[in-house]
Amino acid sequence: MNGWKELIRIENVVKRFGTILAADHISLSIGEGEFFALLGPSGCGKTTLLRMLAGFETPDSGSILLDGKDLTAVRPWNRPVNMMFQSYALFPHMSVYDNIAYGLRQEGLPAAEVDRRVRNALELIGLPELAKRKPGNLSGGQKQRVALARAIVKQPRVLLLDEPLAALDRKLRVEMRLELKRLQNEVGIAFVFVTHDQEEALTMADRAAVMKDGKVMQVGTPEELYNAPANLYVAQFIGEANVFAGQLDYIDSEWQLECGEQAFRVSAAEVHRSGLAKGAQAALVIRPERIEIAPTSDSNSVNQRNWVRGQILEIAYLGTAYNLVVQTVTDRRLFAQIQAADFSSSTFRVGDTIRISWKVEQGILVPLDKL
Amino acid sequence: MRSQTWLRFHSSLVYIFLYAPILMLIVLSFNRSGLPTAWGGFSLYWYAELLQNRALLNAALNSLLVASGSTLVSAAFGTLLAMGLERIARNLVLDAFVFLPMIIPDIVLAIALLSFFTFIEMPLSLLTITISHIVFNIAFVAAIVRTRLSYFDNTLEEASLDLGAPPLKTFFKITLPLILPGVIAGSLLAFTISLDEFVIAFFTAGPAQPTLPILIYSMVRFGVTPDVNALATIVLSLSALLILIAQRFGGTEGFF
Numbered sequence: 354m355n356g357w358k359e360l361i362r363i364e365n366v367v368k369r370f371g372t373i374l375a376a377d378h379i380s381l382s383i384g385e386g387e388f389f390a391l392l393g394p395s396g397c398g399k400t401t402l403l404r405m406l407a408g409f410e411t412p413d414s415g416s417i418l419l420d421g422k423d424l425t426a427v428r429p430w431n432r433p434v435n436m437m438f439q440s441y442a443l444f445p446h447m448s449v450y451d452n453i454a455y456g457l458r459q460e461g462l463p464a465a466e467v468d469r470r471v472r473n474a475l476e477l478i479g480l481p482e483l484a485k486r487k488p489g490n491l492s493g494g495q496k497q498r499v500a501l502a503r504a505i506v507k508q509p510r511v512l513l514l515d516e517p518l519a520a521l522d523r524k525l526r527v528e529m530r531l532e533l534k535r536l537q538n539e540v541g542i543a544f545v546f547v548t549h550d551q552e553e554a555l556t557m558a559d560r561a562a563v564m565k566d567g568k569v570m571q572v573g574t575p576e577e578l579y580n581a582p583a584n585l586y587v588a589q590f591i592g593e594a595n596v597f598a599g600q601l602d603y604i605d606s607e608w609q610l611e612c613g614e615q616a617f618r619v620s621a622a623e624v625h626r627s628g629l630a631k632g633a634q635a636a637l638v639i640r641p642e643r644i645e646i647a648p649t650s651d652s653n654s655v656n657q658r659n660w661v662r663g664q665i666l667e668i669a670y671l672g673t674a675y676n677l678v679v680q681t682v683t684d685r686r687l688f689a690q691i692q693a694a695d696f697s698s699s700t701f702r703v704g705d706t707i708r709i710s711w712k713v714e715q716g717i718l719v720p721l722d723k724l
Numbered sequence: 725m726r727s728q729t730w731l732r733f734h735s736s737l738v739y740i741f742l743y744a745p746i747l748m749l750i751v752l753s754f755n756r757s758g759l760p761t762a763w764g765g766f767s768l769y770w771y772a773e774l775l776q777n778r779a780l781l782n783a784a785l786n787s788l789l790v791a792s793g794s795t796l797v798s799a800a801f802g803t804l805l806a807m808g809l810e811r812i813a814r815n816l817v818l819d820a821f822v823f824l825p826m827i828i829p830d831i832v833l834a835i836a837l838l839s840f841f842t843f844i845e846m847p848l849s850l851l852t853i854t855i856s857h858i859v860f861n862i863a864f865v866a867a868i869v870r871t872r873l874s875y876f877d878n879t880l881e882e883a884s885l886d887l888g889a890p891p892l893k894t895f896f897k898i899t900l901p902l903i904l905p906g907v908i909a910g911s912l913l914a915f916t917i918s919l920d921e922f923v924i925a926f927f928t929a930g931p932a933q934p935t936l937p938i939l940i941y942s943m944v945r946f947g948v949t950p951d952v953n954a955l956a957t958i959v960l961s962l963s964a965l966l967i968l969i970a971q972r973f974g975g976t977e978g979f980f
Contacts, residue, residue, distance in 0.1 A: 408886075430885050430889060440877065440879055442882065459888035507888070
């Protein structure tokens with residue numbers, strides 16, 4: 354990333370609630386102006402981490418630095434950090450205007466300055482006409498924008514967003530993704546948002562940390578997480594994955610994964626990337642859209658490809674593509690996504706036996722997680 | 725249909741049973757003759773007479789002082805207590821002990837308080853009545869504020885802290901305005917109860933400063949003058965008004 358400059362540094366942060374380890378030695382860096390996602394299933398500790406950034410929770414050990422200064426002992430009301438709450442937490446007894454002005458008034462700014470900035474913020478979210486409304490009379494989308502304006506107007510160093518889109522209906526959610534991205538570009542503040550929705554994280558974030566059980570499993574750009582996952586958990590959490598588990602072997606100057614029923618070739622680049630050695634337990638991950646299908650009668654060369662034979666169980670039409678569920682001879686279910694242009698519904702029918710293949714270099718090799 | 729008619733008939737009877745004596749009192753307060761048995765025409769005579777009755781007016785003032793004092797203290801401490809119970813304690817036993825003064829028979833509480841004041845050698849006065857009334861009024865305020873608090877979204881406070889308002893400021897700007905309907909409802913109820921409370925006041929009152937219920941009780945034994953009817957009507961109207969306002973504020977909708 355060009356001109357990346359560290360803004361937040363989380364160092365070895367540990368937080369325990371009773372017997373639950375909500376943050377297990379977390380270390381990460383977030384850059385200035387970065388759109389950063391904390392991604393994981395519920396209970397993975399992502400919200401706890403966000404609340405520690407806001408100051409609502411204190412780490413048991415470790416430190417959180419902002420601009421190189423330790424924030425750990427700074428109380429929430431003194432942090433140059435603002436948060437947008439999942440429930441929006443708009444003050445019901447104040448108008449939209451007063452809600453947005455609230456934070457500025459705490460800074461003791463002159464009324465004219467408060468007014469100018471509140472009006473700017475209302476412009477920014479495109480709702481200048483709603484200034485006098487009470488939050489109870491706003492739609493979900495409007496509340497969300499007001500909550501955003503209220504947090505942004507203080508021009509914090511970092512804006513924290515807790516599941517910012519979770520309370521919206523699906524159509525609005527997709528719209529707001531772009532809207533949030535646009536706003537973030539416009540204000541240039543670093544956004545750290547928590548989500549359980551991998552699609553949301555991939556479409557909005559510059560980088561994301563995938564979390565599980567209080568640990569960070571991997572930090573990377575969406576492309577890195579999708580194409581070069583560090584472990585099986587990330588591979589399966591981000592996108593769909595067909596997984597073959599087995600033992601890595603090196604035979605006839607070629608890397609292979611022995612999966613019992615069959616051995617698949619693995620590219621040397623993937624072996625190198627994964628850092629695995631001969632004899633390691635590993636998993637080969639194939640994304641459904643990397644799979645090609647052909648009739649078994651097809652005589653084209655399958656050089657440079659891995660292939661298996663299987664029977665079509667299901668075909669689902671998605672408009673731009675077809676989703677297939679294929680059962681292999683060894684009773685394994687594979688998912689394939691074939692572009693509509695490459696699929697002929699007269700050639701492939703449910704019950705047909707077909708050949709499934711993928712290019713060797715498109716198999717992703719990851720260590721087999723210890724469970 | 726038939727059962728509805730019966731229900732209507734039944735509830736009418738109940739209302740008559742409840743309110744006929746009170747209605748009679750109000751009517752009598754406007755009766756020029758002053759006798760419960762003879763109508764002497766509509767008049768405000770007894771209200772004028774009331775203004776001349778120093779003892780009654782003094783007692784009324786005493787009652788107002790006790791009610792106001794105990795209400796103010798109870799409102800503050802009852803609210804804090806409700807917040808503590810709702811957010812920190814969450815303990816069934818503690819809960820029960822807080823609300824016990826609401827259900828303990830007045831006479832038991834009265835004897836306990838009297839023994840207590842005697843034990844600490846505190847002379848009985850308006851102050852001892854006020855303290856005694858605070859004992860049960862705190863419970864009433866706490867109970868009502870708590871229902872309001874259970875609807876309170878705690879993230880509102882976090883949002884305020886996050887926007888730069890320290891805890892005390894957050895309490896006065898966010899929490900208090902939002903639970904204020906509950907505080908007002910609880911206070912009005914406390915005020916009303918304190919205003920006409922007899923048993924506990926009777927036990928903890930000093931000899932020279934009776935509250936209104938105590939004075940009226942002592943007058944009854946020597947024969948009531950009709951201006952008591954006028955006073956009772958005024959107190960009744962005031963109580964009814966306060967209860968109505970309390971109900972208005974007590975709703976979960978609030979007044980926003």
